[in-house]
Amino acid sequence: MNTATLTSSTQESAQLGALIRAHRLRIGLTQRELADLSTISVRAIRDLEQGKARRPRTDTVRLMAEALRLGPRARTALEAAAQAGRGGGGRDALTEPPAPPTALHPLVGRDGEVAVLARELSSGAERLVNVVGLTGVGKTRLALEVAGRLHGEGMPVLWFAFPGRPTDYLPSADGELTVRVGAAVVELYDADPADGTRPGGAGPGAVGPGAVVSRAPLGADEGLAGLLGDRPALLVLDGAPPGAPGAERLTRLLRDCPGLRLLVTSEQPWEAPGERIFLLSPLVVPARDAAEPLVASSPAVRVFLDHVRRVRPEFVAGPAELERTAFLCRRLDGHPGALAAAASWLVVCDLAALCHALDADPVPLLDHLGGAAGGDAFHRLLRDRLARLAPGPRELLAALCARAGEDFELVDITALTGRNLSECGRMLRELLISGVVRAAHEGGSSRFRVLGIVRSARTAQAASAAFPTP
The missing domain is CATH 3.40.50 (Rossmann fold)
Known part of the structure; x- marks a missing residue:
């Protein structure tokens, strides 16, 4: 802020303060009495009268005018002085x-x-x-x-x-x-x-x-x-x-x-x-029986191929490559971070080998091969997120991962845990908000699925706990 702007703003705030003080004295109020009438603090009134507060809120000016019982002309003058004060000071940074x-x-x-x-x-x-x-x-x-x-x-x-x-x-x-x-x-x-x-x-x-x-x-x-x-x-x-x-x-x-x-x-x-x-859920993935044009237009497929072209500019997605890409996207649940990490591994292997490795165990491929920003920490962050789950939802996640079948409904949780509907609903909500479970609301029903990368990470975490590295 330059000196001229600061001087102008100070003069305008002094004019506002002088108006408030003059009107207050005219009707014989102390600052405390004006504070009681206006519901504005004594300190705020003092700062306004002394020119320390140069940009009062519109509500503050309105309450002040009502408490001072100003007529239309006096109120307009007070509002104009307040508006002039707002024009200076810090708000010039938002021109x-x-x-x-x-x-x-x-x-x-x-x-x-x-x-x-x-x-x-x-x-x-x-x-x-x-x-x-x-x-x-x-x-x-x-x-x-x-x-x-x-x-x-x-x-x-x-x-x-x-x-x-x-x-x-x-x-x-x-x-x-x-x-x-x-x-x-x-x-x-x-x-x-x-x-x-x-x-x-x-x-x-x-x-x-x-x-x-x-x-x-x-x-x-x-x-x-x-x-x-x-x-x-x-x-x-x-x-x-x-x-x-x-x-x-x-x-x-x-x-x-x-x-x-x-x-x-x-x-x-x-x-x-x-x-x-x-x-925010992961990206939509192509259905298993989707036609080739639908696979190519799938958000998860488009994101993965964008990452592939950054490491393999010559890559061309023909029918076979699209089929493998669709499988890969489903295996990684359309998760953008996991897709980016998987694409980075195409520097050292081909798409068929990558799909085979992901089908066996996606966990080693969740970290970016090139150490991209944050990519090398993805697996650790995922593991830490699972560890921060409350005991009830953590136990429910373990039971869901051990359960046969991928999709489930709320009633399946009550049967699985033996708890009432209210408790199960709260635990499911936490799993949803944590991002480890994905919802699908189709045909009037609500079904859910634990993300595949979460299942794999949890299995690796459990194995590590059972067989710690020497």
């Missing part, structure tokens, strides 16, 4: 709406998910959406697409990636805005101001790649409320750690920024009030 990071690869097979989320967030019908799903299923890529669509509509997008997660995109320009967003996230998560920790277990000051945030609490003009005011905006929290931020802090953020929408990507819900849980 051009900040953009999300740039995706490196096209998004395939997610048109329906993108349309639903973009509509809900753009309209404000949902203000807290948490995209959950198994690691590698494409949560970040979906968030990038939704954020890009909303930015195209003119909505500012603030992006925060938690430390330690791979990034398959080009970050947007950083600077003061990045630091301010990071500081707001730190304040959202920090439960103990004395411990100096950061979201996701990062050390003091580290909230993301290259970003260092002051430990001091933000003032009203420095936080997101001062930056955004009432303006609609999207804040993306990518790769949020297990455990929700404090409910009071989250509520305060949404209240202070009435136009803000939060889009979170994580492996489990926050279970916060007003949270819209959006379960």
Whole structure:
């Protein structure tokens, strides 16, 4: 912000403060009495009168005008002074709406998910959406697409990636805005101001790649409320750690920024009030008897072949190759991370050999051969996710994997476990949200299936526990 802008903003906030003080004294109210009448805190009134709060919310100005019993002309003058104050300060950073990071690869097979989320967030019908799903299923890529669509509509997008997660995109320009967003996230998560920790277990000051945030609490003009005011905006929290931020802090953020929408990507819900849980399942795979054109157009097949062409540019998918690809996609459940890892192995083997290896045991091929960002950790992350399941759902998963047949219904779980319908429904819900079970709602019935890669990973995990490496 240049000196002229700062001077202008200060003058406008002083004019607003002078108007409020003059009207208050005119009707003989103390700051405490005005606070009681307006339901605005004494501190906020004092900051407004002293010119410290330069961008009051529209609701604050309305409550103030009603408490001061202003007529139409006086109210208009007060609102104009408040609007002039909002024009300066931190909001000049949003003259051009900040953009999300740039995706490196096209998004395939997610048109329906993108349309639903973009509509809900753009309209404000949902203000807290948490995209959950198994690691590698494409949560970040979906968030990038939704954020890009909303930015195209003119909505500012603030992006925060938690430390330690791979990034398959080009970050947007950083600077003061990045630091301010990071500081707001730190304040959202920090439960103990004395411990100096950061979201996701990062050390003091580290909230993301290259970003260092002051430990001091933000003032009203420095936080997101001062930056955004009432303006609609999207804040993306990518790769949020297990455990929700404090409910009071989250509520305060949404209240202070009435136009803000939060889009979170994580492996489990926050279970916060007003949270819209959006379960992201793997891509659609071709049916076993699908015709060749349907196989070629299947989202999972298209994604796999895109990865194949990056390592084998000369590859041509004829009828035999499409048939093997369809088998491979079904074997890997259409999971984008697993498909990318499998394609990387075609550097050292052909498609027929890869299908044979996957049919025998897909676990060794779940990690990217080239060590792509995050790919070498996929199997470990999958194993860790299974280990974090609560005892009841973990035991249910073991029973389902040992059961004959792949598909099952809720009533099958009650027969398998001997528990009542309510308990079984809750356990099935956790397995669904964790991403280890996939739902299919067809013909009016709801059927479910444990992902094949989950079955294999769990079997390998059990074998490792029974026969530990010396």
